Amino acid sequence: MMGMGILQVIANGGITMVILAIFSIYSLAVIGERLYAYYKAQQATAQVAEKGLQYVADGKMAEALRLCEQNADSPVAKVLQAGLLAIIDRGDPALSEKQLSRRLESCKGAMQRSISAEISRLERYLGSLATLGNVSPFVGLFGTVLGIIRAFEAIAKTGSGGIGTVSAGIAEALVATAAGLFVAIPAVIAYNYFVGRVKLFTAAMDSAASEMVDRLLDRAAHHED
Numbered sequence: 001m002m003g004m005g006i007l008q009v010i011a012n013g014g015i016t017m018v019i020l021a022i023f024s025i026y027s028l029a030v031i032g033e034r035l036y037a038y039y040k041a042q043q044a045t046a047q048v049a050e051k052g053l054q055y056v057a058d059g060k061m062a063e064a065l066r067l068c069e070q071n072a073d074s075p076v077a078k079v080l081q082a083g084l085l086a087i088i089d090r091g092d093p094a095l096s097e098k099q100l101s102r103r104l105e106s107c108k109g110a111m112q113r114s115i116s117a118e119i120s121r122l123e124r125y126l127g128s129l130a131t132l133g134n135v136s137p138f139v140g141l142f143g144t145v146l147g148i149i150r151a152f153e154a155i156a157k158t159g160s161g162g163i164g165t166v167s168a169g170i171a172e173a174l175v176a177t178a179a180g181l182f183v184a185i186p187a188v189i190a191y192n193y194f195v196g197r198v199k200l201f202t203a204a205m206d207s208a209a210s211e212m213v214d215r216l217l218d219r220a221a222h223h224e225d
Contacts, residue, residue: 016143020136020179027132027183030125031190038197041122044074045201049208052080057215061088075118075201076208082114083107083212104216111209118205122198126191133187140180147173 048071055064061084068074068081086107151170 016139016146016176017179019139020143020176020183023132023136023139023183024179027129027187027190030129031186034125034129034190034194038122038194038201040073041075041201044071045076045204047071048074048077048080049204052077053208053211053215056080056084056212057218075122076204078118079111079114079205079209080212082110083209086110087216104213107216108209108213111212115202115205115209119198119202122201126194126198129187129191129194133184133191136183136187137180140177140183143176143180144173147171147176 048067052064052067055061055067065081065084065088068077068084071077084107086109087103147170150172
């Protein structure tokens with residue numbers, strides 16, 4: 001009986017509950033999509049970072065590039081791939097060491113642009129998640145106000161302030177408040193978690209780019225010797 005009563009209140013919530021239901025579905029979809037995207041990115045990064053940089057240190061540029069292309073879900077792989085494409089000549093990878101010092105600046109620039117692009121890709125949908133976390137409580141508050149208004153309208157119509165008169169409006173108001181918080185709390189928690197993940201990926205990309213430049217400089221110094 002109580003469950004049916006809650007369902008009836010939700011059904012009577014009107015446009016407020018419809019909006020919050022849409023917000024909830026969208027929020028859960030974004031959370032699921034981002035969790036899956038970050039999981040794939042982490043798995044691919046674990047496979048490519050150390051091995052790819054070792055290939056670079058050994059002068060195996062073509063192998064490093066191939067490894068990056070095979071792990072396209074990794075933001076680190078994308079950054080290293082951008083740097084490698086600026087360094088090597090696909091037609092003749094052996095030319096890379098002869099022209100290394102001249103191409104290093106292009107390599108740095110390419111990796112920095114790739115880092116910016118990957119950060120944007122990692123932050124996809126996070127803005128909307130933050131917006132839902134901020135807006136949903138206010139939508140719930142709007143529903144709360146409407147419920148209180150209906151309760152007072154019922155009092156005005158009946159001339160009585162008994163619990164039976166105002167209970168429907170008060171219940172609707174409380175459900176709207178709870179629904180707004182139900183949408184907002186997971187959205188805010190997920191947003192903060194995802195921002196932390198993006199920071200970790202950004203640090204990994206910066207570290208990989210810096211280490212790649214160092215290893216290329218070592219190879220250039222050895223080539224000059």
